[in-house]
């Protein structure tokens with residue numbers, strides 16, 4: 001009798017431990033899926049010209065994009081932000097980008113704060129979704145911010161606000177600022193997964 005019971009016991013244990021393991025895996029992959037979907041929406045905003053045109057690399061040249069441009073192109077008038085990222089070496093951004101927005105198409109926009117490029121480590125213009133995702137989580141490349149700090153930046157920064165109020169003739173990102181913040185919160189809650 002003993003000999004029969006023992007294997008049965010093992011089979012039962014084996015079955016239950018594997019069933020719950022399978023459940024773990026399926027709830028984990030569901031979590032990752034929700035997180036990755038949220039990231040896709042965030043990426044659609046970050047990679048949009050209104051957000052990417054300032055987040056450029058070490059050539060320090062902001063980008064232009066708009067309805068009358070076939071594709072993104074470097075800022076006209078030989079503008080270069082220099083290592084200062086604010087144009088201090090040649091002509092300051094604020095010479096043309098004042099703190100009020102422009103209602104005339106192709107006028108220089110403004111945002112109620114000093115117009116300048118972010119540090120070069122924050123560059124995401126032309127980068128892949130995976131690259132931006134890993135970068136934005138990396139405190140060495142995001143201004144020493146936690147994920148919560150990033151959400152806070154999205155909520156309160158005036159240059160972020162400008163992206164959704166860019167003045168005449170410029171399209172806004174594909175989803176609203178409120179939706180973007182919600183997706184950021186979902187992405188964070190799901191462990192901030194990045195696509196491959």
Ligand code: HEC
Nearest residue numbers: 050051054115116117118119122136142143153159160163
């Ligand atoms: C006029 C240029 C400009 C525009 C346009 C702009 N940014 Fe930025 N962004 C900056 C600057 C400058 C910083 C650095 C500010 C700081 O670290 O406090 C920054 C920092 C950030 C950061 C935090 C650091 C990081 O890179 O991880 C996020 C997130 C961000 N921007 C998102 C956006 C989004 C979203 C938009 C579009 C809705 C946008 N930005 C549009 C200039 C800009």
Ligand code: HEC
Nearest residue numbers: 049050053054062080081086087093096106107108116117
């Ligand atoms: C001589 C005037 C002038 C100076 C100086 C200048 N800009 Fe501009 N900028 C403009 C004009 C005009 C536009 C609008 C172009 C258009 O929409 O066709 C513009 C547009 C932009 C845009 C595009 C916004 C968008 O997404 O549509 C960015 C980004 C930008 N400037 C960044 C900068 C930065 C950073 C500096 C300083 C390094 C700077 N600019 C200096 C005149 C200037």
